[in-house]
Amino acid sequence: xxxxxxxxxxxxxxxxxxxxxxxxxxxxxxxxxxxxxxxxxxxxxxxxxxxxxxxxxxxxxxxxxxxxxxxxxxxxxxxxxxxxxxxxxxxxxxxxxxxxxxxxxxxxxxxxxxxxxxxxxxxxxxxxxxxxxxxxxxxxxxxxxxxxxxxxxxxxxxxxxxxxxxxxxxxxxxxxxxxxxxxxxxxxxxxxxxxxxxxxxxxxxxxxxxxxxxxxxxxxxxxxxxxxxxxxxxxxxxxxxxxxxxxxxxxxxxxxxxxxxxxxxxxxxxxxxxxxxxxxxxxxxxxxxxxxxxxxxxxxxxxxxxxxxxxxxxxxxxxxxxxxxxxxxxxxxxxxxxxxxx
Ligand code: NAD
Ligand code: DAU
Numbered sequence: 141x142x143x144x145x146x147x148x149x150x151x152x153x154x155x156x157x158x159x160x161x162x163x164x165x166x167x168x169x170x171x172x173x174x175x176x177x178x179x180x181x182x183x184x185x186x187x188x189x190x191x192x193x194x195x196x197x198x199x200x201x202x203x204x205x206x207x208x209x210x211x212x213x214x215x216x217x218x219x220x221x222x223x224x225x226x227x228x229x230x231x232x233x234x235x236x237x238x239x240x241x242x243x244x245x246x247x248x249x250x251x252x253x254x255x256x257x258x259x260x261x262x263x264x265x266x267x268x269x270x271x272x273x274x275x276x277x278x279x280x281x282x283x284x285x286x287x288x289x290x291x292x293x294x295x296x297x298x299x300x301x302x303x304x305x306x307x308x309x310x311x312x313x314x315x316x317x318x319x320x321x322x323x324x325x326x327x328x329x330x331x332x333x334x335x336x337x338x339x340x341x342x343x344x345x346x347x348x349x350x351x352x353x354x355x356x357x358x359x360x361x362x363x364x365x366x367x368x369x370x371x372x373x374x375x376x377x378x379x380x381x382x383x384x385x386x387x388x389x390x391x392x393x394x395x396x397x398x399x400x401x402x403x404x405x406x407x408x409x410x411x412x413x414x415x416x417x418x419x420x421x422x423x424x425x426x427x428x429x430x431x432x433x434x435x436x437x438x439x440x441x442x443x444x445x446x447x448x449x450x451x452x453x454x455x456x457x458x459x460x461x462x463x464x465x466x467x468x469x470x471x472x473x474x475x476x477x478x479x480x481x482x
Contacts, residue, residue, distance in 0.1 A: 145169055237292050281425050320385065322359050350392070350416045382429060
């Protein structure tokens with residue numbers, strides 16, 4: 141099978157490539173990534189020389205280039221990870237989110253239709269469902285929970301999901317969608333909560349917690365997300381949405397404290413800063429469907445996954461120190477104040 145993976149130089153896409161090449165060495169992976177600030181070619185170094193792995197630097201909005209690529213490679217399956225993925229950046233400047241996340245998706249699906257792709261898989265997010273109240277722990281996101289987005293990021297992802305379902309109904313494109321909760325693990329860009337707190341704590345820098353830190357996210361180890369997507373593209377039913385999550389809800393403040401404890405850093409590094417605009421309160425996935433229909437269950441418990449993740453960031457300082465130098469510094473100062481937080 142030839143799988144075209146977009147956004148494979150980013151966090152989840154790269155982990156998916158490693159997972160696929162390990163689980164299915166008979167398959168070929170063609171990775172397409174435009175290498176935005178979030179994409180890192182060095183991440184893919186371990187697989188770069190492999191015969192069944194190829195990398196192409198290309199923007200998914202480039203219609204002509206993408207069609208040419210399909211003409212030359214005829215992929216069987218497309219898995220679309222490529223996206224602008226950071227909520228705070230979407231609040232600052234939504235435009236690129238609409239372009240990549242919506243237009244880029246339509247370009248990939250047009251090419252998939254034109255070249256008879258057997259499965260187009262859209263990697264979506266639980267954020268399309270909006271949020272749940274903190275005082276209703278009995279509520280969960282189900283596949284039929286109405287889309288009700290909060291940020292420009294989640295709105296762009298929900299728009300893409302609607303377009304994917306429209307291509308299924310109108311053109312019969314064989315699609316599937318996965319909506320996963322918050323991922324953590326190796327190679328996550330240090331603008332996201334867990335790697336940001338690890339990197340700042342290691343450098344003895346303040347730890348910026350939005351508002352009171354009571355918001356809840358449902359954390360899943362990245363490899364378990366990859367396993368779910370692998371199952372969906374091979375066994376999932378066309379036209380179906382699958383929620384992915386491991387029932388691991390935690391308040392942000394508890395995550396930050398846990399990281400401090402693991403690194404032996406004092407809680408007085410924690411700073412409660414201005415809250416995110418429109419901040420979603422709680423995410424919580426009901427994964428019953430993917431469990432019952434495809435037999436998916438997460439393998440990694442949070443206590444183990446977070447240890448592995450912290451150890452990975454300790455062992456791969458070069459990877460993230462390189463990333464947080466240069467351009468990222470400007471973003472950090474813009475978001476968290478001149479010279480950082482005090
Ligand atoms: P990421 O920001 O780490 O990586 C995104 C990748 O896409 C980067 O390599 C970037 O260079 C590439 N890219 C961006 N714009 C592109 C374009 N126009 N053309 C080609 N490549 C482009 O993101 P991530 O956290 O790995 O998320 C991957 C996907 O999973 C996204 O679609 C996201 O919405 C979804 N998702 C993420 C999470 C999470 O917790 N991170 C959870 C659920 C779903
Ligand atoms: O739920 C899936 C989504 O998870 C994905 O679709 C997104 O691509 C991914 O970025 C993630 O979105 P979140 O907004 O939940 O993740 P983030 O790591 O940005 O923030 C997690 C929580 O931590 C959130 O409540 C905001 C808070 N936070 C975040 C940052 C960066 C802070 O308190 N301080 C921070 O500095």
